[in-house]
Amino acid sequence: MRWISIGLGLAVTGVIGFFAVRELLIDPLYFFELFLGGLTRGSIYALIALGYTMVYGIIQLINFAHGEIYMIGAMTALIVASVLGLWGWNTAVIAILAFVFAIVYSCAYGFTVEKIAYKPLRHAPRLSALISAIGMSLFLQNYVMLAQTPEYLPFRTLIPDFHFWEPYAHIITSVELTIIITTVIVMILLGILIKFTRIGKAMRATAQDKVMAALLGINVNNVISATFVVGSATAAIGGVLIACHVGQINFFIGFLAGLKAFIAAVLGGIGSIPGAVLGSLVLGISESYFTGYFWSEYEDVFAFSILVLILIFRPSGILGKHDAQKV
Amino acid sequence: MKSLFKVIAVAVFSMIVFAAPGFAADTVKVASAGVISGDLAPYGISALRGAEIAVEDLNAKGGILGKKIELLVGDDVCKPEVAVNIATKLVSDGAQMIVGHVCSGATIAANKIYKDANLLIASAASTSDALTFTGEHPNFFRTIANDGAQAILMTDFVKNELKAKKVALIHDKGDYGKGQMELVRDNFEKMGGVEIVLFEGVTTGAVDYSAIVQKIKRSDAEVTMWGGYHSDASKIVQLLEKKRVDTTFFGADGIIGDNFTNLAGKYAEGVYATGPNDTSGNALYQELSEKHQKKYGEDPGTFFHNGYACMQALAAAAEKAGSLDYDAMRAAMFEITVDSPLGPIGFDEKGDVVGAGFSVYKVIDGKYQQVN
Structure with missing residues (x-):
């Protein structure tokens, strides 16, 4: 069995490698463009997937309302940018304030959602919290639809076309460049937060053993809240960036984005932060190549097929730890 | 207290059941x-x-x-x-x-x-x-x-007025959008002289369309025809412009109207679409x-x-x-x-x-x- 899977894996890798090299030689620019497109998409998935994976790492909950936090971030940025735009403020100031407000609002929502929907259920069966998360997701979607509008809203980009970038704009747009750079910065900051700060240490301790952490004097409730806040902040950044990229938002954008990011998190090994980033990049880049070289009709089918395949051979994801758990 | 609650619950449910619409005969x-x-x-x-x-x-x-x-x-x-x-x-x-x-x-x-x-x-x-x-x-x-009449108008215009030789057909996989593009494809095949370089469906509401936009660019299509509604169309139009792809965007009545022009803003400029006759x-x-x-x-x-x-x-x-x-x-x-x-x-x-x-x-x- 073991030799069969290794052989199969090698065969698949070989076939993919052969086609990749062939396409690279035929049209290197196109190959590279698709790679960058996939990198952008993967970066966005990664910003959202982090929230899923961090929350799962700490309280073993799939926070299905996370996609909605991303949507609320984008909505807030749109409202702030429109109001400040009416007052005629400077574009750079608007962009910064829109980001700040989006992050603050999303964090507030993430924090509140945890307190209302998950904290009372912390000792209930896992399924109850999961249902609560799905309910929260539906609630937030419908709340935004009723409080704002069901229609698509134009989102005028906060990131202008950089003049110095004009010669390369046909390969990768200024917005895409910003997305990739921002994601890298956020990842580095998050790494520092988790590795070197007190709260990061507390998060790791809580993830390993909640009871022991509490016995040692860590306020577990605060750590869990902090995890939701950090996850929401990265989702808000993702929300604003992708809204700048596609130029429109509505109440429903969180669903598909959240679903894809969730797949990415599972792909990389849910609970693992490097895994979420790796899973997102693998998903984004392979989707991009699939659309570019095969048929975009089956892009989602392909994304889910990768998930199924990886879970057959590595049930806990690419970088996941082995322990049998039910979702 | 509990029984009072039950009585109220029963009362509420029976009201729902018996609240049948009154019939006004004439x-x-x-x-x-x-x-x-x-x-x-x-x-x-x-x-x-x-x-x-x-x-x-x-x-x-x-x-x-x-x-x-x-x-x-x-x-x-x-x-x-x-x-x-x-x-x-x-x-x-x-x-x-x-x-x-x-x-x-x-x-x-x-x-x-x-x-x-x-x-x-x-x-x-x-x-x-x-x-x-x-x-x-x-x-x-x-x-x-019907779509058939619309498709004939679209293909004639693309061939005779825009003088396009290569077209890309993109749709949203729905009954309306895909059906429209299939009619357009059949018409082009019947007429001849226009090469269909791409026929693809995209997922409605997807996070990002840059891969399909790169694909349109590589296909060198002079005209990109769209079967679907205005929200996805405006995302694709914006990315085509931002990625400096030189192609004319042409949609059907799914993108006609102010919804599309509001959503796409300045990127809508120069987009063609067919719609009901102006009988104003x-x-x-x-x-x-x-x-x-x-x-x-x-x-x-x-x-x-x-x-x-x-x-x-x-x-x-x-x-x-x-x-x-x-x-x-x-x-x-x-x-x-x-x-x-x-x-x-x-x-x-x-x-x-x-x-x-x-x-x-x-x-x-x-x-x-x-x-x-």
């Missing part, structure tokens, strides 16, 4: 169904308002066969599965004729119910060929020209636009005048037949000529409109303007 019930919430709502609301104003006008003249008209409203959110439920509800509420639906997929699904209930249905916006060409929908009529010179058309402005405080939407014409046609058929009997009314539909805001219109033996067609529009200075 009205004619007309149902208007379509998408009136969600992101495609502007299309459905425009058709619904057309029916509403038509009902007011008809009631002012005495209604249908001397009875006042009562309008029932259904919302299918453009989903076939919801449309079936809505249709069932409208039929059980006693609807006697239907104006709607809007999205072709929803209309096709809902019409199974209407056909079994022997009801005539007139749509202001469903353009799919499957509705009139297959013969499966004998009770269906529409006041908008018609006196009734102008009168109705003023009424709409007065009642709702804004300009009428895309299918407002078609919706008005649907209601007019159904009323005229009932008057001509002298009853609400299905066979008599259906026979009358083929004989009537209606003085509608779209001009004098009638229906051919398939149920398609005669006398209203499509023209090509282009976005110039942020507004669609007729070019042919």
Whole structure:
């Protein structure tokens, strides 16, 4: 069995490698463009997937309302940018304030959602919290639809076309460049937060053993809240960036984005932060190549097929730890 | 306390059960169904308002066969599965004729119910060929020209006016969008001289469309034709522009109207689309636009005048037949000529409109303007 899977894996890798090299030689620019497109998409998935994976790492909950936090971030940025735009403020100031407000609002929502929907259920069966998360997701979607509008809203980009970038704009747009750079910065900051700060240490301790952490004097409730806040902040950044990229938002954008990011998190090994980033990049880049070289009709089918395949051979994801758990 | 709660609960539930609709015997019930919430709502609301104003006008003249008209409203959110439920509800509420639906997929699904209930249905916006060409929908009529006519106009314009040699066809995988692009593809293949370099579907509402945009760029298509609705179209148009792809974007009536130009902003400039003929010179058309402005405080939407014409046609058929009997009314539909805001219109033996067609529009200075 073991030799069969290794052989199969090698065969698949070989076939993919052969086609990749062939396409690279035929049209290197196109190959590279698709790679960058996939990198952008993967970066966005990664910003959202982090929230899923961090929350799962700490309280073993799939926070299905996370996609909605991303949507609320984008909505807030749109409202702030429109109001400040009416007052005629400077574009750079608007962009910064829109980001700040989006992050603050999303964090507030993430924090509140945890307190209302998950904290009372912390000792209930896992399924109850999961249902609560799905309910929260539906609630937030419908709340935004009723409080704002069901229609698509134009989102005028906060990131202008950089003049110095004009010669390369046909390969990768200024917005895409910003997305990739921002994601890298956020990842580095998050790494520092988790590795070197007190709260990061507390998060790791809580993830390993909640009871022991509490016995040692860590306020577990605060750590869990902090995890939701950090996850929401990265989702808000993702929300604003992708809204700048596609130029429109509505109440429903969180669903598909959240679903894809969730797949990415599972792909990389849910609970693992490097895994979420790796899973997102693998998903984004392979989707991009699939659309570019095969048929975009089956892009989602392909994304889910990768998930199924990886879970057959590595049930806990690419970088996941082995322990049998039910979702 | 607990038993009191139970009593209240039982009381509330029994009220729900017994709150059956009261029947008013001497009205004619007309149902208007379509998408009136969600992101495609502007299309459905425009058709619904057309029916509403038509009902007011008809009631002012005495209604249908001397009875006042009562309008029932259904919302299918453009989903076939919801449309079936809505249709069932409208039929059980006693609807006697239907104006709607809007999205072709929803209309096709809902019409199974209407056909079994022997009801005539007139749509202001469903353009799919499957509705009139297959013969499966004998009770269906529409006041908008079909996709086939639209596809011929699109392909002719792309070949003869834009002089394109290579086109990319992109659709949203839905009944309407994919159907439209398949007709366009068939027409190009019949005409010859134009090469289809790409025929692809995309996922509606996806996070990002940059891969398909790169693909369009690599295909060197001079014209990119789109089958689908305005929100995805505006994402693709923006990315095409941002990635400096040199191609002309050409859509069908799914992207006509202010929804698209508002959403895409400056990126909409130069986009072509086909849409119902501009009949704004018609006196009734102008009168109705003023009424709409007065009642709702804004300009009428895309299918407002078609919706008005649907209601007019159904009323005229009932008057001509002298009853609400299905066979008599259906026979009358083929004989009537209606003085509608779209001009004098009638229906051919398939149920398609005669006398209203499509023209090509282009976005110039942020507004669609007729070019042919």
